[in-house]
Amino acid sequence: MEDTNYVKQLNEPARRRYREKITAHIGYDPYQLKKNDFSRDLSDLPAVEAMDITSYLVLHTAYYTASQMKAYKSLEAFNYFVCGWVNDLATKEALNKCRLVFARVNHSQRSGETPLKTWIVAKEDGEVVTAHCNCMAGLSESCSHVGAVLFAIEAGVKMRETASCTTEKCKWLMPSHVKKIPAAPVAMIDFSSAKSKKQKTG
Ligand SMILES: [Zn+2]
Incomplete structure (x- = not known):
């Protein structure tokens, strides 16, 4: 697999790790795909x-502790999702019957910046x-x-599991769906953890 521009600008350890990941699980570099290469079908x-x-x-990854996950609604990651900052969610086949899911995620308050490109394989x-x-x-x-x-x-x-999934309904609904969740202005979202709330209530 030839290195894409994204891979070329990584430093050596990062480049090696990135190559490992895409070679073992995907078979191509998600950053070189075009919009039309992806499916937006919920199914x-x-x-x-x-x-x-x-x-x-x-x-x-040990990114969160178990108790942080229990209070998942207080996590920054969950608020990113609730605020509709995840968009263009799209999927494509990967190796070993896995699926790649590719998304653009806005920088939180710095909305003028180019969204991040985030992908997962499951x-x-x-x-x-x-x-x-x-x-x-x-x-x-x-x-x-x-x-x-x-x-x-x-x-x-x-x-997908709750909607009676006609072909039309199964099309990717997420961005408009997310916008319908009443999102408070960022300043009003309570980013304090559930732990501190518990302490307050005794
Ligand atoms: Zn990130």
């Missing part, structure tokens, strides 16, 4: 559930295999953006 999403998100972010049953985000210099496999994409996939899977 193509891997069946990611809350358990899969926890086991990836807690057990696999088995069809929802087990998250690997992930990547370009928010840091190349090595990010777990960050709030990866978490936000996982929450968005979980929501899409729930929609």
Whole structure:
């Protein structure tokens, strides 16, 4: 596989790790795909559930602790998702019957900046295999953006399972759906953790 422009600008350890990930799980570099290469059909999403998100972010990457995941509604990643900052969620086949899910995630308050490009790979049953985000210099496999994409996939899977899924309804509904969730202005969102709330109530 030839190095894409994205790979070329990474430093050597990051480049090696990135090549490893895409060679083992995908078979192409997601950053070189065009919009039309992806499916936006809900039925193509891997069946990611809350358990899969926890086991990836807690057990696999140690990005969150188990108790942070229990208070998932206070997580930055969850707020990114609720605020509709995850968009263009799209999927494509990867190796070993896995699915790639690719998304653009806005920088939180800095909305004028180019959105981040975040991707995850999961088995069809929802087990998250690997992930990547370009928010840091190349090595990010777990960050709030990866978490936000996982929450968005979980929501899409729930929609698929609850909606009577005609072909038309199964088209990717997420961006407009997310906007319908009443999103408070950023200043009003309570970013304090559930832990501190518990302490307040005794
Ligand atoms: Zn990120």
